[in-house]
Amino acid sequence: MSHGSDFKSLxxxxxxxxxxxxxxxxxxxxxxxxxxxxxxxxxxxxxWSLFSGPTHYISLATAAFFGVGxxxxxxxMSDYNMGFWPMVAIAPVVGAVLAFLIGxxxxxxxxxxxxxxxxxxxxxxxxxxxxIQNNFTGSRGLYVLTDLTEADxxxxxxxxxxxxxxxxxxxxxxxxxxALRIIGNDETVARHVGINTATSKVILFTFSGFVAALxxxxxxxxxxxxxxxxxxxxxxxxxxxxxxxxxxxxxxxxPIVGVIPFALLQEYINANYSSxxxxxxxxxxxxxxxxxxxxVVGRIEQLLAKRGRSTW
Numbered sequence: 001m002s003h004g005s006d007f008k009s010l011x012x013x014x015x016x017x018x019x020x021x022x023x024x025x026x027x028x029x030x031x032x033x034x035x036x037x038x039x040x041x042x043x044x045x046x047x048w049s050l051f052s053g054p055t056h057y058i059s060l061a062t063a064a065f066f067g068v069g070x071x072x073x074x075x076x077m078s079d080y081n082m083g084f085w086p087m088v089a090i091a092p093v094v095g096a097v098l099a100f101l102i103g104x105x106x107x108x109x110x111x112x113x114x115x116x117x118x119x120x121x122x123x124x125x126x127x128x129x130x131x132i133q134n135n136f137t138g139s140r141g142l143y144v145l146t147d148l149t150e151a152d153x154x155x156x157x158x159x160x161x162x163x164x165x166x167x168x169x170x171x172x173x174x175x176x177x178x179a180l181r182i183i184g185n186d187e188t189v190a191r192h193v194g195i196n197t198a199t200s201k202v203i204l205f206t207f208s209g210f211v212a213a214l215x216x217x218x219x220x221x222x223x224x225x226x227x228x229x230x231x232x233x234x235x236x237x238x239x240x241x242x243x244x245x246x247x248x249x250x251x252x253x254x255p256i257v258g259v260i261p262f263a264l265l266q267e268y269i270n271a272n273y274s275s276x277x278x279x280x281x282x283x284x285x286x287x288x289x290x291x292x293x294x295x296v297v298g299r300i301e302q303l304l305a306k307r308g309r310s311t312w
Contacts, residue, residue: 010169012253013165013252016256017158017162020161023035023154024155032150032154034263036157036219036222038259039154040157041239041259042157042255042259043157043160044062045243045255046164048208048212048240048244048255049249050167050207050208051208052244054181054183054184055180055184055204058115058241059208059237060115060237061118061209062236062241063233063234064118064122065098065209066213066215067129067216068095068213068216069216069220070217070220070223070226071142071216071228071231073087074143075142077144084221087217088214092210092214093210096207096210100205100206102121103206107201107205108198110187119234119237122232122233122234123232126232130229141225142225144225145221145224146221153218153219153222157219160215164211165252165253176200179196183197183200183201235277239281242262242284242288243255243259244295245258246261246262247259247295248292250294250301257297258295266280
């Protein structure tokens with residue numbers, strides 16, 4: 001990606017974030033709830049694409065880190081009378097440490113083996129948390145009661161989105177970003193030219209885990225009552241992947257192009273045809289893989305290139 005397109009991405013991101021920050025001024029109730037969902041998935045999909053986009057490693061571990069963040073907040077507040085913000089500070093650190101350890105152990109895997117492991121990770125943690133609660137604490141869920149409104153949480157997530165976006169912009173221009181793109185093109189070549197592929201992948205995977213856990217911690221008050229089946233749901237991981245791939249991971253702001261329409265579609269399906277939610281995800285994934293492998297943004301850029309026009 002050239003420096004010119006880099007700065008264009010930064011400008012696009014700034015415009016979108018400024019518009020997003022104004023949403024609480026014009027939305028409330030139902031639409032504020034939808035905006036909060038969009039903000040949550042924007043952060044998750046963008047941080048996911050920072051790792052999986054350039055490396056082509058499809059991670060389905062988002063729900064694991066998201067759930068760890070939410071559950072730590074619930075545990076600290078319900079069982080140990082900790083404040084919300086101290087737990088918000090602790091949760092992403094734990095998520096990052098977990099991602100670091102998992103990254104060291106698994107990022108030597110590739111292809112379908114990595115996908116299968118990350119898919120099983122959230123289920124393993126969910127089962128472990130459920131077992132501990134059933135056998136030692138006697139409760140299935142945790143209460144997270146704060147004075148925060150949906151508008152408050154939304155603003156915090158928009159700020160986090162800005163931080164993640166700036167981090168992504170810097171990474172794309174750094175040696176780390178360059179190394180990750182080489183890894184994505186051919187990991188064997190990357191090793192031969194002296195790139196420490198394991199370290200590069202672990203750094204970004206750890207950052208992704210940090211962000212996902214922080215989002216889970218910030219969003220916890222929205223649910224009030226947290227239980228394992230909710231916060232560790234594999235569905236969340238699949239939705240993040242679909243949204244990011246739908247928009248396109250070739251541009252830093254690409255995932256949001258997939259987040260907004262798919263979040264609205266998912267909301268409509270859940271409200272009117274909830275039993276078909278999984279079917280919609282499956283169809284969406286197949287459509288993306290077969291017809292939009294580079295996402296909406298990538299497809300538009302291909303069409304512009306064919307017509308001899310410069311890309312965005």
